[in-house]
Amino acid sequence: MHIAILLSSLGAGGAERVLALLTGHWTANGHRVTVIAFDSESDPVFHDFGAGVSQLRLGLPPGGSSPIGLLARRTMRLRRILRTERPDIVVSFLFKINVTTLIAAMGLGIPVIVSERNNPDRQQAHPIWPLLRSLFYPSAAALVLQTEASRKALSRSQAAAGVVIANPITCWPRRPEPEGRKTLVAVGRLDAQKGFDLLLQAFAVVAALHPAWDLVIWGEGPRRADLEAQVAALGIGDRASLPGLSDKPGDWIASASAFVLSSRFEGFGNAMAEAMAAGLPVVAFDCDYGVAVLADRDVDCLVVAPEDVSAMAAAIDRLLGDPALRHRLGTAASISARRFAAPAIFAQWDALLDNSVTGKPAQSPAIADGPVAVT
Known part of the structure; x- marks a missing residue:
């Protein structure tokens, strides 16, 4: 054919x-x-x-x-x-x-x-x-x-x-969670849809509570300058970075210790599904559509109300502060993602x-x- x-x-x-x-x-x-x-x-x-x-x-x-x-x-x-x-x-x-x-x-x-x-x-x-x-x-x-x-x-x-x-969904390799600095990762086009402005607000609320964690947002797009200015305005330039595209698809997973989906809306949530397949613990906005298909709330993912920055900050705080929770969510996520x-x-x-x-x-x-x- x-x-x-x-x-x-x-x-x-x-x-x-x-x-x-x-x-x-x-x-x-x-x-x-x-x-x-x-x-x-x-x-x-x-x-x-x-x-x-x-x-x-x-x-x-x-x-x-x-x-x-x-x-x-x-x-x-x-x-x-x-x-x-x-x-x-x-x-x-x-x-x-x-x-x-x-x-x-x-x-x-x-x-x-x-x-x-x-x-x-x-x-x-x-x-x-x-x-x-x-x-x-x-x-x-x-x-x-x-x-x-x-x-x-x-x-x-x-x-x-x-x-x-x-x-x-491809299951990319990842390393075990390191003892030292850890990375909360987000992935996507730098545009309004992906909600990285909301994520930066939420991370700024809890960054001081978790000094061993950094936020890395992978991707490129038209909102780069706005997001970089927001990082500076929030005073988290030493903790949050936007390195651009990874060298190859899936490379971002190797260094990730947790994943966050901050989108205002989605079609499916491919990056979130890949993170789950790799056994990463995930926190996500319950946006339309995709998250409801991928996630079982508090079983394989922490899910919060769409665009609720306070709820996202609380969920990130909970995830970063609880190694046992991260392990439980990541293990369940890797099993759940097998249907894809x-x-x-x-x-x-x-x-x-x-x-x-x-x-x-x-x-x-x-x-x-x-x-x-x-x-």
């Missing part, structure tokens, strides 16, 4: 991570894979998509004053590529890329699977985009969402072909591709939309 994969860029990110894992699986099983991205050849590639994968980078990144003009340029260019490549199926990730792909593939006879990778209710976009989504999503062979809650957030017509498939092991998730994607090519209706796999019991 020839599978074409559409995404915005080949940089760091949860969607890119999942597609890199799927690409490796599909090529290992004899499929031909072509990755098509709208960024430029000069932009960095963070994830390993594999030597046997063709990469086409269209040099049409977001920007400019006219979303309609960019959509038209992307659609025409992509349509020419699809006509030339003639894939058996197309898999597209992310809201705007999904719409672009569905328009470009109209009338070509190529089934298109689209996937929402964020909270559909919280994505800010020009008003034309929600309208286009409502018009074109019903034409998709299948719509993949990461949680049942995300599917329910869409209209009935948009979610008619909806199927829930969780993310495949890559082979099982790959099998769900394989079945979806086969059904989409043959025209069979999509069906959600039997995976619990919530935590599993840990004994």
